Structures are given as structure tokens and as C-alpha cells.
Amino acid sequence: MTIQIHWQLDVTAEAGRSEPSARPRVxxxxxxxxxxxxxxxxxxxxxxxxxxxxxFDGLFIPYREDGDDSQIVAAALARTTPRLRLVPEFxxxxxxxxxxxxxxxxxxxxxxxxxxxxxxxxxxxxxxxxRGDQVAAKDLAERLDEFLTVARAVHRGPSFTFKGRFxxxxxxxxxxxxxxxxxxxxxxxxxxxxxxxxxxxxxxxxLLDAAPADELKNVIEVLGWLALQQGRSVAAGLIQxxxxxxxxEEAEAARRDAGIADDAPVITGSYDDVTSRxxxxxxxxxxxxxxxxxxxxxxxxxxxxxxxxxxxxxxGSARAAA
Amino acid sequence: MTIDFYWRLPTHGCHSSLRHHAYDRGDWSxxxxxxxxxxxxxxxxxxxxxxxxxxxxxxxxxxxxGFIGGLIPSFPNTDDPWxxxxxxxxETKTFRFMIAFQPGFLNPVQAARLSASLQRATGGRTxxxxxxxxxxxxxxxxxxSFSHDxxxxxxxxxxxxxxxxxxxxxxxxxxRFYRIENGSLPPLLRQEPLPEIWFSGSxxxxxxxxxKHADYYLSWLEPFDQLADKFARVKxxxxxxxxxxxxxxxxxxxxxxxxxxxxxxxxxxFENVSAETRDxxxxxxxxxxxASRQAALRPTEARRYEDLIxxxxxWAGFSLLRGGPALGIVGSYEQCAARLDELIRLGADAFxxxxxxxxxxxxxxxxxxxxxxxxxxxxxxxxxx
Numbered sequence: 225m226t227i228q229i230h231w232q233l234d235v236t237a238e239a240g241r242s243e244p245s246a247r248p249r250v251x252x253x254x255x256x257x258x259x260x261x262x263x264x265x266x267x268x269x270x271x272x273x274x275x276x277x278x279x280f281d282g283l284f285i286p287y288r289e290d291g292d293d294s295q296i297v298a299a300a301l302a303r304t305t306p307r308l309r310l311v312p313e314f315x316x317x318x319x320x321x322x323x324x325x326x327x328x329x330x331x332x333x334x335x336x337x338x339x340x341x342x343x344x345x346x347x348x349x350x351x352x353x354x355r356g357d358q359v360a361a362k363d364l365a366e367r368l369d370e371f372l373t374v375a376r377a378v379h380r381g382p383s384f385t386f387k388g389r390f391x392x393x394x395x396x397x398x399x400x401x402x403x404x405x406x407x408x409x410x411x412x413x414x415x416x417x418x419x420x421x422x423x424x425x426x427x428x429x430x431l432l433d434a435a436p437a438d439e440l441k442n443v444i445e446v447l448g449w450l451a452l453q454q455g456r457s458v459a460a461g462l463i464q465x466x467x468x469x470x471x472x473e474e475a476e477a478a479r480r481d482a483g484i485a486d487d488a489p490v491i492t493g494s495y496d497d498v499t500s501r502x503x504x505x506x507x508x509x510x511x512x513x514x515x516x517x518x519x520x521x522x523x524x525x526x527x528x529x530x531x532x533x534x535x536x537x538x539x540g541s542a543r544a545a546a
Numbered sequence: 547m548t549i550d551f552y553w554r555l556p557t558h559g560c561h562s563s564l565r566h567h568a569y570d571r572g573d574w575s576x577x578x579x580x581x582x583x584x585x586x587x588x589x590x591x592x593x594x595x596x597x598x599x600x601x602x603x604x605x606x607x608x609x610x611x612g613f614i615g616g617l618i619p620s621f622p623n624t625d626d627p628w629x630x631x632x633x634x635x636x637e638t639k640t641f642r643f644m645i646a647f648q649p650g651f652l653n654p655v656q657a658a659r660l661s662a663s664l665q666r667a668t669g670g671r672t673x674x675x676x677x678x679x680x681x682x683x684x685x686x687x688x689x690x691s692f693s694h695d696x697x698x699x700x701x702x703x704x705x706x707x708x709x710x711x712x713x714x715x716x717x718x719x720x721x722r723f724y725r726i727e728n729g730s731l732p733p734l735l736r737q738e739p740l741p742e743i744w745f746s747g748s749x750x751x752x753x754x755x756x757x758k759h760a761d762y763y764l765s766w767l768e769p770f771d772q773l774a775d776k777f778a779r780v781k782x783x784x785x786x787x788x789x790x791x792x793x794x795x796x797x798x799x800x801x802x803x804x805x806x807x808x809x810x811x812x813x814x815x816f817e818n819v820s821a822e823t824r825d826x827x828x829x830x831x832x833x834x835x836x837a838s839r840q841a842a843l844r845p846t847e848a849r850r851y852e853d854l855i856x857x858x859x860x861w862a863g864f865s866l867l868r869g870g871p872a873l874g875i876v877g878s879y880e881q882c883a884a885r886l887d888e889l890i891r892l893g894a895d896a897f898x899x900x901x902x903x904x905x906x907x908x909x910x911x912x913x914x915x916x917x918x919x920x921x922x923x924x925x926x927x928x929x930x931x
Binding site for chain 2: 355
């Protein structure tokens with residue numbers, strides 16, 4: 225089976241790292257020649273290159289209200305990581321579906337089609353009001369349905385007309401050469417049936433949060449069944465925190481030091497332990513992993529060097545050719 | 547006082563020469579043997595380069611040769627500035643990305659997030675070129691059905707909110723088009739400088755919005771007396787509305803060592819314009835006031851290139867040679883510099899220049915024309931003393 229393994233770049237997890245504000249205020253012994261131009265984007269680039277060097281297939285950049293916008297981060301990193309798939313997450317309230325598709329077309333054209341589109345959870349009423357999103361909670365699924373319908377259709381080619389509740393297009397659609405590239409891989413989320421149905425119609429990958437195996441198994445089955453009804457197939461994906469060390473004891477100690485709660489769904493153990501837990505999840509039907517650990521840079525190297533090769537050997541999934 | 551000179555990144559491919567009209571840089575014409583970005587490798591297969599690789603070269607050429615940055619235009623069949631700018635952020639040093647966009651296409655809070663993030667990624671090199679005009683069928687292509695004056699009202703609200711969430715940790719707004727409660731940029735992003743705002747639009751609705759929010763009022767080149775009137779009117783009207791604006795102008799140049807060489811390239815380019823191109827240009831519709839003013843020059847009906855010379859060094863046929871406005875400057879390096887000096891005297895406070903091919907001409911104009919600016923006046927002063 226082929227599994228895709230992404231690393232997560234969380235722009236808020238280590239927001240201060242490599243920022244000028246994190247430098248000593250009083251000059252130290254070491255002469256410091258760093259300019260303000262050296263900042264968190266240089267750190268993001270290191271994480272991305274680390275993920276590329278150690279054989280991850282892609283970089284998942286979650287939407288974070290308190291941090292840099294994931295779409296800008298993805299584009300800023302794209303040309304320093306020639307192989308990596310970039311999956312920025314953004315809310316469907318970001319703007320017009322036509323414009324989003326237009327931006328995606330340029331990203332695809334200029335990066336050898338390495339873009340993924342992850343649609344962020346809409347958030348509660350207060351969160352949406354903060355973002356200027358005026359769509360009511362009961363209409364959010366329908367808005368996303370229209371958003372993806374319109375985006376895909378204008379991407380396909382000219383002469384598209386549509387009048388929905390949220391989006392309207394007249395004689396739209398992209399001409400050559402904008403429509404020569406593939407539409408980005410679509411990642412959707414949510415466990416409610418309404419959301420699974422949306423994925424059945426629109427998603428390439430349905431991303432789940434870490435959960436007990438029987439819960440995941442159940443959702444994957446429902447998803448597969450709903451997709452089948454649409455004549456499609458949707459891959460199941462999982463955002464999975466991991467804490468791996470050379471030995472299980474070291475991993476447990478690290479977990480205690482980090483203050484991770486006993487019931488937190490962080491797969492913890494030796495490289496072999498973590499690998500075998502992930503392989504179990506793959507056997508449940510998970511085909512896309514988004515692995516995450518902090519600090520993002522060092523852990524990308526660690527997981528990439530010690531867990532990925534084991535996991536690929538165990539699941540028979542070859543590293544994508546560079 | 548110094549003046550900001552921007553260049554342009556062509557987002558619809560580029561020609562290797564003003565004389566010929568195939569897009570041999572980029573993929574807007576079928577890829578042939580002498581094409582680049584993408585080109586063909588020794589075996590005739592795609593060489594793997596993309597148009598962004600060429601855009602990166604133009605951006606670097608512009609920053610090396612003395613331009614402060616470049617306009618990145620946006621139309622239905624172009625690539626997108628909000629993607630191009632961050633793609634090039636880490637491989638340019640001083641180049642400012644002037645992003646053309648229509649506010650209606652983005653949620654204003656999201657636009658603020660994009661902008662502040664891009665400011666961090668570039669060290670504050672983001673500039674807005676806010677477009678509200680356009681309209682007619684093109685606007686419905688974008689999925690935007692608002693009428694002309696409604697769109698300016700929406701642009702005003704958009705910028706109210708963008709600035710509001712940028713400057714406050716708890717911003718609420720009830721507008722005709724937008725509603726937001728307790729919004730703000732996070733502290734990490736709010737410390738970034740707000741991008742400079744360049745604004746276009748010739749109608750009164752446009753000027754009201756410009757007066758409130760813009761830093762520069764941007765116009766296409768028009769006959770000099772008309773442009774001087776327009777700049778005077780903009781400065782007067784925006785001052786009356788509470789914020790006198792600086793004025794900027796977009797100008798294409800054909801600058802050559804001699805005037806004869808410049809006109810020769812224009813003549814050959816003009817003679818190579820196909821009947822299909824003229825027909826296509828005739829058919830373009832818009833409800834934009836600025837676009838209508840330009841179309842009134844009717845370059846599609848000219849039989850000889852000389853018929854389009856409307857003043858010394860001023861040619862009204864550029865729209866035949868490449869997408870964009872009709873008027874531009876043609877002449878020797880000294881003449882081009884003198885015309886730009888004249889525009890400065892008439893009220894231009896900043897410029898967006900361009901020439902075809904954009905890569906080589908960035909060097910040429912940067913090295914040969916910009917250094918001559920202000921020299922004629924200097925010489926006159928010396929002579930008078």
C-alpha cells in the first residue's frame with residue numbers, strides 16, 4: 225500500500241524561535257551580527273527543508289488565527305523545497321471561490337503542481353464574527369459545497385455559469401494556459417455526517433484528528449461507504465502527534481517533562497514502538513499521515529531519520545523519487 | 547526630494563522583442579525551440595523551468611538596476627500577484643512587490659493576515675495596488691456582480707476594516723458590505739507596517755475612496771495636459787476631502803541610444819500587428835472610465851504608426867504591441883528622461899515604468915534613463931548662473 229507522510233509546520237508552536245525579539249537584549253560575549261531580516265521565516269524554511277531532506281512527502285501548515293497566514297508561508301517556502309507537497313490550511317471564508325482557484329492555478333503552475341488545499345474548520349460563532357465571516361452556522365456546509373463546486377469548475381475551463389446562495393459566476397472559468405495544471409489535492413475535516421458527506425463529494429483526503437482506533441475505524445468505514453455512493457474514493461488521513469526516542473524509557477521521560485496529559489493522543493515510545501503504532505493505523509485504512517512534534521525542526525530530522533524508514537519498510541511504501 | 551520608480555512584472559508572459567508578438571517567455575504561446583521558462587531540453591522535452599523562474603530574473607534585474615520594486619498586474623488570464631510575491635520573497639533583497647488586487651475578492655480580515663505575513667516574509671516590501679474599476683462582463687467572470695459605485699463603497703469598507711484590525715486589538719464594524727465583531731490581527735502580525743496603498747480609478751466615487759485611504763493616486767499615461775489637469779484635480783479634490791494625495795503614473799518606454807532607433811522598433815512592431823489582434827482589441831468591453839479614455843485614442847484604426855504620434859515622443863499604439871494602456875514614450879535616452887522630468891513638473895510624484903522585453907529593458911532604463919533624470923534642469927541652472 226502507498227502511504228503519504230506529511231510533516232506539520234505549526235506557525236504558533238514556536239512563534240518566537242529565530243525572531244529578533246528572542247535575541248539577548250544585553251550584548252553578550254558572542255558578537256551578534258544577525259540583522260532583523262533573519263526571522264521566523266528562516267526557521268520555517270529550515271523546518272521545510274528538514275522535512276524534504278528526511279523524506280517526508282509534504283508539509284501541512286495548519287490555519288492559526290494567532291500566527292502567520294499559511295498560504296503566504298507555503299508560497300514563501302515553495303521555491304526552497306523543490307520536491308515537497310505544500311498543504312496550507314485556510315477557511316472557506318477567505319474570499320471568493322473564483323479568486324481562490326485563480327491563486328491555486330498560479331501556485332500549481334509555478335511549483336510543478338505541489339499544492340494541497342486544506343479547508344480549515346469554520347470555528348464557532350465568535351471566531352467567525354472575528355474573521356468577518358457572516359455565514360450562519362447552519363449554512364457552513366452548503367457554503368463549502370458551493371466554494372469547492374465553483375473553484376473546481378472555473379479551474380476546469382471557460383464558459384462556466386453558476387448562481388448559488390453564496391457564489392455567483394457568469395461565463396467564468398480559466399483559459400489556457402491557466403487550466404493546464406491539476407486542481408490542488410483537497411483535504412477536508414470533521415466527523416459529523418454532514419462533513420463526511422461533503423468529503424464524499426469533494427475531498428481527495430479526509431483528515432481526522434488523533435482518536436482511539438475503534439473510533440477511527442468507524443469513521444473510515446462510513447467515509448468509504450459515502451464516497452462509494454458518489455462513485456468516488458476518498459483517502460483517510462490522520463493528524464497524529466508523536467513523541468519518539470531511542471528507548472521507550474526516554475520517550476516516557478520526555479513525555480513527563482513536557483507535561484503531556486496521560487489521556488492526550490500522543491503516540492509515545494521507542495522508534496520501533498511508534499513505527500508499529502503508526503503501521504497499525506495504516507492497517508485500519510489511514511493513507512495520509514500528518515505527523516507532528518515540537519520542536520518542529522529537530523523532530524522533523526528525528527522522525528524523518530528514524531521513524532519514516534521503519535514505517536515505509538513496514539508498510540511497503542517507497543519514498544517518492546526526488 | 548527623491549522619487550520612487552517601480553518596474554513591472556509581466557504576469558501574462560513576455561516577448562523577447564517589441565517587434566514580435568509571440569509570447570516566447572512563459573507558456574502563453576506554444577513552446578518552440580527558442581522559448582524559455584518553460585523551454586525545451588536537448589531531447590525536445592519540457593526543460594522543467596517555469597515562468598516564475600523568468601519573473602524572478604526580472605525582479606532581480608529591477609532591483610539591481612535601481613528600481614524600488616515592481617507592479618504585479620492581475621487580470622483574468624494572468625498569474626496571480628498574491629502568489630507570485632511570496633514565491634519570490636526569499637530570492638529578492640530590496641524589490642517591493644506591488645500587488646494588484648480587487649478588494650471584493652478577499653475577506654478583509656484575511657487580506658490583513660496575508661499582508662502582515664507577507665510583510666514579515668519580505669521585511670516590509672509589500673505595496674497594494676487597489677483596483678476597483680474594471681467591470682462589465684469581466685467583473686462577472688470574477689464572480690462579482692456589484693455595480694460600479696457599489697464597488698467603491700465596498701473598497702472603502704474593505705480598507706476601513708483592514709486598517710481597523712491592523713491597528714486595534716478589538717475591532718468591530720457594521721457596514722453595508724461587511725460585518726465584523728471583536729476582530730484583530732494577532733500581536734505577532736500587528737507589529738508589521740501597513741503596506742503603502744496605491745489607488746486607481748478616474749470616477750468621483752474612486753476619488754472619495756482614495757482621499758480616505760490611499761497614499762498614491764495612480765493613473766495611466768494620458769496626453770500631458772490632460773494628465774496635468776487630472777493630477778491637479780485629484781490633489782485639489784482629495785485635499786478638500788481631507789487627504790491630499792501624491793500622484794503616480796504608469797508609463798511604457800521605448801528608450802534607445804537614438805530617437806531613430808526607438809521609432810524603428812516601434813514601426814516594425816506596429817507592422818507586425820495582425821488583423822486578428824486588432825479585431826480582438828476592438829471587441830474588448832469595460833465600464834471603467836480610465837479604460838474608456840484610453841480606447842478613445844482608437845489605435846486599432848491606425849494605418850501608419852506615425853498616425854499615433856500625438857505629441858513629441860508620445861505614441862498611442864502600445865496597446866497593439868502588448869496588453870495594457872495605449873500611450874507611452876518613445877525616444878532617445880535623453881528624450882525619455884526629459885519627458886519623465888516634464889511629468890514630474892506636471893505633478894507626478896512616483897512612476898511605474900515598463901518596457902519590452904521586461905528583463906533587458908529593466909537594465910537599460912535603470913542604467914541609461916534614470917541617471918539622466920533631473921540633469922536637464924541641473925544644466926539649465928548651471929547655464930543661468
